[in-house]
Amino acid sequence: MSIPAELKYAKEHEWLRIEGDEAVFGISAHAQEALGDIVFVELPEVGRSFDSEESIGVVESVKAVSDVYAPVAGEITGINEALESSPELVNSDPYGKGWIARFKLAEGADLSELMDAGAYQAYLEE
Amino acid sequence: MSAYSGVTGIQHEEPLIFERAHSEPESISLPGIDGPAPKALKEFLRENPANIPGLSEPETVRHFVRLSQWNHGIETGFYPLGSCTMKYNPRVNEKIARLPGLAQLHPDQPLHTVQGVLSLLFDLQSWLGEISGLPFVTLQPAAGAHGELAGLMMIRAHLDSLGEISRRKVLVPDSAHGTNPASAALCGMRTVEIKSGPDGRIDLAELKSHLDGETAALMLTNPNTTGMFESDIREICDLVHQAGGLVYGDGANLNALVGIARPGDMGIDCLHINVHKTFSTPHGGGGPGAGPVAVNETLAPYLPVPRIAKDSDAFYLEYEAEKSIGPILGSIGQTGVLLRAAAYIAAFGHEHLHKIAEDAVLNANYVLARLKDAYHVPFPGLCKHECLLTDEEQNRHGIKTLDIAKRLIDLGFHPMTVYFPLIVHGAMLIEPTETESKRTLDTFCDAMLEIAAQVEAGDIEALLAAPQKPVRSRLDETVAARNPVLTWPESGD
Numbered sequence: 377m378s379i380p381a382e383l384k385y386a387k388e389h390e391w392l393r394i395e396g397d398e399a400v401f402g403i404s405a406h407a408q409e410a411l412g413d414i415v416f417v418e419l420p421e422v423g424r425s426f427d428s429e430e431s432i433g434v435v436e437s438v439k440a441v442s443d444v445y446a447p448v449a450g451e452i453t454g455i456n457e458a459l460e461s462s463p464e465l466v467n468s469d470p471y472g473k474g475w476i477a478r479f480k481l482a483e484g485a486d487l488s489e490l491m492d493a494g495a496y497q498a499y500l501e502e
Numbered sequence: 503m504s505a506y507s508g509v510t511g512i513q514h515e516e517p518l519i520f521e522r523a524h525s526e527p528e529s530i531s532l533p534g535i536d537g538p539a540p541k542a543l544k545e546f547l548r549e550n551p552a553n554i555p556g557l558s559e560p561e562t563v564r565h566f567v568r569l570s571q572w573n574h575g576i577e578t579g580f581y582p583l584g585s586c587t588m589k590y591n592p593r594v595n596e597k598i599a600r601l602p603g604l605a606q607l608h609p610d611q612p613l614h615t616v617q618g619v620l621s622l623l624f625d626l627q628s629w630l631g632e633i634s635g636l637p638f639v640t641l642q643p644a645a646g647a648h649g650e651l652a653g654l655m656m657i658r659a660h661l662d663s664l665g666e667i668s669r670r671k672v673l674v675p676d677s678a679h680g681t682n683p684a685s686a687a688l689c690g691m692r693t694v695e696i697k698s699g700p701d702g703r704i705d706l707a708e709l710k711s712h713l714d715g716e717t718a719a720l721m722l723t724n725p726n727t728t729g730m731f732e733s734d735i736r737e738i739c740d741l742v743h744q745a746g747g748l749v750y751g752d753g754a755n756l757n758a759l760v761g762i763a764r765p766g767d768m769g770i771d772c773l774h775i776n777v778h779k780t781f782s783t784p785h786g787g788g789g790p791g792a793g794p795v796a797v798n799e800t801l802a803p804y805l806p807v808p809r810i811a812k813d814s815d816a817f818y819l820e821y822e823a824e825k826s827i828g829p830i831l832g833s834i835g836q837t838g839v840l841l842r843a844a845a846y847i848a849a850f851g852h853e854h855l856h857k858i859a860e861d862a863v864l865n866a867n868y869v870l871a872r873l874k875d876a877y878h879v880p881f882p883g884l885c886k887h888e889c890l891l892t893d894e895e896q897n898r899h900g901i902k903t904l905d906i907a908k909r910l911i912d913l914g915f916h917p918m919t920v921y922f923p924l925i926v927h928g929a930m931l932i933e934p935t936e937t938e939s940k941r942t943l944d945t946f947c948d949a950m951l952e953i954a955a956q957v958e959a960g961d962i963e964a965l966l967a968a969p970q971k972p973v974r975s976r977l978d979e980t981v982a983a984r985n986p987v988l989t990w991p992e993s994g995d
Binding site for chain 2: 416
């Protein structure tokens with residue numbers, strides 16, 4: 377299962393790529409594998425502010441409907457509209473074309489709870 | 503390849519009725535209009551012929567009977583759908599509910615002409631009150647989820663009457679049925695998910711961390727959806743009550759407790775009862791359902807109206823109740839289905855009702871005992887009325903829960919509940935119910951063991967291609983979900 381070294385990971389299996397004061401996030405390869413074929417992604421609205429661990433989206437697979445939780449607090453600045461017509465990108469390219477949204481990190485956003493690739497690997501093996 | 507029940511022989515392919523149609527209707531012959539159409543009807547006259555499929559009467563009857571043969575129900579075979587309690591519905595229920603004196607009543611008849619049915623429903627209320635340990639009962643809700651909404655409305659009304667208007671948080675374990683958070687949202691409440699502990703039960707520390715001055719209620723199912731009894735139930739209820747909240751019980755799994763233990767005695771304040779599960783009324787089928795709600799003294803003032811009441815020896819309907827949440831159905835309840843539940847309870851009687859739960863739990867544990875070496879069991883120990891397995895062993899060979907479920911269809915069984923509860927990866931939730939014989943349980947277990955052996959032997963292709971025997975082989979669920987085609991393109995104007 378691929379776990380890119382340059383990303384951060386949350387306990388609910390979201391990944392995060394920090395780019396200055398913004399971050400891009402999606403769900404991990406493990407998460408999309410566990411969910412199975414994704415058939416629908418409900419994206420957050422641009423401009424929405426949220427707290428850490430708040431539900432900011434939904435991924436629906438043939439097996440289940442799951443909330444997507446915010447890894448840290450922030451405000452949405454962009455969404456991956458391609459997922460509206462091609463939700464399968466989350467399966468085929470979870471860390472690339474399957475990204476879900478981009479957001480501005482809230483001031484003083486707490487990144488200390490996030491895991492690096494090694495810690496996430498260990499977390500999955502628990 | 504063995505078949506455990508009759509799955510071969512004549513099976514009719516059947517197209518859609520519009521695909522069968524000829525241009526001219528053959529089964530109906532309507533007289534033409536003599537002279538011009540009445541003036542008042544002019545604007546309603548068709549310009550084109552109605553698109554009625556042109557089939558003879560026998561062709562039409564065969565079409566629908568053939569489609570019905572593609573269906574599977576408890577009367578065609580074993581149906582171990584976990585958390586659904588697919589028990590056999592005794593024929594005597596139907597006989598009782600169809601007695602002319604019950605079946606041919608009108609909801610608006612004068613009360614003095616319907617004393618008999620009111621008496622039966624009054625008795626049913628008291629039986630459900632006794633079974634649940636929550637003596638005050640409404641029969642109005644038309645389904646389990648409707649009962650959840652009614653119960654939460656009562657809880658909210660009670661908290662409001664105490665001035666606790668900021669209590670709008672409903673705690674729901676992550677193993678809960680999806681209707682629980684949906685009902686909370688519909689009632690204007692906010693849901694907070696409680697993570698289950700490693701044993702599949704509510705984690706007391708996790709629960710405590712969420713209890714505060716905003717907590718309105720905890721919704722829980724006991725036994726929960728992993729089939730395990732919440733053995734800390736008294737402490738759980740005490741904690742919620744100490745925090746100023748109430749405990750809502752989802753009665754979906756009451757079949758494990760009926761006649762043995764009572765939710766009211768556990769500290770639960772309010773419980774809905776799925777009569778189609780525990781009390782053997784038909785599941786769905788498009789007909790009306792019922793989800794009675796039983797409450798304790800605290801919530802009794804808020805019960806819906808009208809309520810069935812008794813004055814000396816006549817029954818009447820009480821519409822006036824100051825604190826009531828009001829009517830939640832256009833009548834006192836879905837009488838036909840409630841009468842079937844009453845017939846079922848009366849058939850067992852006070853003395854024998856406990857046998858339901860005992861046999862249901864015994865059957866589930868028998869299945870668990872026979873399958874536990876071939877399939878991974880996430881939470882060891884005795885289960886209640888349903889047992890939970892996973893595909894962990896079979897995963898090593900590339901076989902998933904879905905493949906096992908599909909293969910069961912080829913072997914003549916409706917699959918168990920799959921991928922629920924969500925907290926268990928690759929879940930297979932099996933609820934045999936008490937109405938199945940040891941012979942049936944054995945043939946099902948034999949089929950499950952045959953599948954496990956097939957996986958061990960590396961016979962993977964057959965499993966991935968299953969099912970092959972039904973009229974339709976494996977359907978592409980992903981395409982169906984991504985590109986649903988919901989209308990027949992030429993079905994008319």
